[in-house]
Amino acid sequence: MTDIKQHSPAPQPASLHGRVFTPHSAADLAEAIELAFDYRGDVTISVRTGEVICGYLFNREVSTGRSWVEVFPASHPDARRVYYDEVATIAFTGEDTANGKSWDAWVTKKESERKREAAEVTSQAQARGHL
Amino acid sequence: MAVPLSQMFTVTKYVLTQKLKGVKRYPLVLMLEPLFRCNLACAGCGKIQYPDHVLDKRLTPEQCWGAAEECGAPIVSIPGGEPLIHPEMATIVKGLIAQRRYVYLCTNAILLERKLDEYPPSKFLTFSVHMDGLRDEHDLAVCRDGVYDVAVRAIKAALQRGHRVTTNTTLFDDANPERVRQFFDEMMALGVEGMMISPGYSYQKAPDQQHFLKRERTRELFSRILGKPKPGWQFNQSPLFLDFLMGRREYQCTPWGNPTYNVFGWQKPCYLLQEGYAKTFRELIETTAWNDYGTERNEKCADCMVHCGYEASAVEDTFGTLSGFSRTVKLTLSPTSR
Numbered sequence: 001m002t003d004i005k006q007h008s009p010a011p012q013p014a015s016l017h018g019r020v021f022t023p024h025s026a027a028d029l030a031e032a033i034e035l036a037f038d039y040r041g042d043v044t045i046s047v048r049t050g051e052v053i054c055g056y057l058f059n060r061e062v063s064t065g066r067s068w069v070e071v072f073p074a075s076h077p078d079a080r081r082v083y084y085d086e087v088a089t090i091a092f093t094g095e096d097t098a099n100g101k102s103w104d105a106w107v108t109k110k111e112s113e114r115k116r117e118a119a120e121v122t123s124q125a126q127a128r129g130h131l
Numbered sequence: 132m133a134v135p136l137s138q139m140f141t142v143t144k145y146v147l148t149q150k151l152k153g154v155k156r157y158p159l160v161l162m163l164e165p166l167f168r169c170n171l172a173c174a175g176c177g178k179i180q181y182p183d184h185v186l187d188k189r190l191t192p193e194q195c196w197g198a199a200e201e202c203g204a205p206i207v208s209i210p211g212g213e214p215l216i217h218p219e220m221a222t223i224v225k226g227l228i229a230q231r232r233y234v235y236l237c238t239n240a241i242l243l244e245r246k247l248d249e250y251p252p253s254k255f256l257t258f259s260v261h262m263d264g265l266r267d268e269h270d271l272a273v274c275r276d277g278v279y280d281v282a283v284r285a286i287k288a289a290l291q292r293g294h295r296v297t298t299n300t301t302l303f304d305d306a307n308p309e310r311v312r313q314f315f316d317e318m319m320a321l322g323v324e325g326m327m328i329s330p331g332y333s334y335q336k337a338p339d340q341q342h343f344l345k346r347e348r349t350r351e352l353f354s355r356i357l358g359k360p361k362p363g364w365q366f367n368q369s370p371l372f373l374d375f376l377m378g379r380r381e382y383q384c385t386p387w388g389n390p391t392y393n394v395f396g397w398q399k400p401c402y403l404l405q406e407g408y409a410k411t412f413r414e415l416i417e418t419t420a421w422n423d424y425g426t427e428r429n430e431k432c433a434d435c436m437v438h439c440g441y442e443a444s445a446v447e448d449t450f451g452t453l454s455g456f457s458r459t460v461k462l463t464l465s466p467t468s469r
Contacts, residue, residue: 040180040181041182042182055184056181056182056184056185058185058395058408059395059396059407059408060407061407070408072184072185072188074182074184075184077188094182095182097180097181097182098177098180101174101175101180102174102175103174103175104175105174106174106175106274107174114274117172117274118274118275118276121171121172121274121275122275125170125171128168130168130170130213130216130242131170131241131242
């Protein structure tokens with residue numbers, strides 16, 4: 001069974017898209033990383049060395065040693081590990097792909113809007129050769 | 132009988148072997164997600180909400196075979212994304228069959244008819260076609276008109292070629308029990324081997340009382356659907372899991388029963404929750420805080436009655452208790468005695 005639909009009528013939280021977090025404490029950093037971990041879009045991590053990594057943050061591990069995150073960079077196939085203590089800022093730069101995509105949001109849309117969106121998805125799938 | 136005897140025997144032998152070895156946590160079904168890309172965009176589907184560069188990632192056949200070997204589950208379910216988009220899917224399936232695993236390829240069937248030539252019929256391969264109800268309900272659920280008819284055509288074509296075909300259906304609280312029963316009639320009339328059903332997973336932060344009512348509503352819905360089952364209905368899943376959905380048995384979740392492997396790694400703790408990823412199956416088993424999950428243990432799990440957590444619990448009940456074993460035998464031999 002492939003689908004996990006969020007049929008919850010609860011209001012969806014506002015998207016973090018566009019926000020930039022500059023943590024000033026370990027607690028701030030941990031909170032920002034948790035938000036990035038739950039975010040369904042790319043983030044941009046500025047590392048203290050000056051390097052900038054843009055990609056999807058898919059994993060993190062908090063340990064008594066050096067805690068880390070793992071990112072799939074948008075421009076490179078291999079995952080990249082970044083340690084918590086290297087992170088200067090985290091910006092939510094990529095589109096939030098989950099925003100407004102709940103089942104509830106879908107059924108409350110106008111019929112014409114649903115048809116337009118469905119046609120768009122169909123056309124994108126056709127362009128990729130997936131139909 | 133919905134599940135072939137050879138498959139029942141394989142699963143029975145596997146479970147008894149694990150028990151004799153004293154293995155406390157063993158997997159039954161590997162949930163293998165070789166890609167997240169889909170050719171549908173069902174509203175609310177959490178599996179496809181990723182940036183394009185993530186949706187474009189694919190597990191290689193070697194990664195898929197390695198994951199199956201590593202965890203050792205006798206059954207491999209391949210959801211996604213839409214597996215038939217993967218250009219090497221037939222190779223992946225062939226390799227899993229060579230390992231003598233029973234493969235359930237979960238598909239929306241849009242590409243199925245076109246791809247059938249790539250898959251020789253085998254007792255080890257089942258096309259599990261996603262059908263969320265009769266035409267109106269299904270097309271609404273997948274957010275595209277016409278998909279139900281395409282899927283029905285593909286089911287007929289696959290059956291005609293001698294393939295094993297089942298359906299998989301996710302039901303939510305708004306399902307109409309009478310329409311679902313008509314849907315079962317329609318699917319069985321097509322000639323499918325069996326049907327798989329599960330409640331959907333929806334999580335929201337809510338007081339415990341609401342969670343309780345939610346589970347109660349799920350039980351009520353499934354009781355109305357599955358009460359007085361028709362003789363022709365066959366379900367390709369544990370009869371005790373169906374009892375559980377109807378509120379006739381109580382289970383705790385078995386999240387390690389259906390471990391999930393995808394482009395991120397081994398998903399902690401289960402198919403539905405994403406709390407992190409392990410590099411190996413062993414790491415998944417050894418480092419996941421399993422006691423933190425399950426009904427009454429975790430708010431995210433409070434409403435969940437989904438197959439990937441509880442079907443393994445039902446199988447454990449079959450092999451772990453006399454009442455579970457006798458009830459399974461009774462319902463397998465006489466499904467209408469429910």
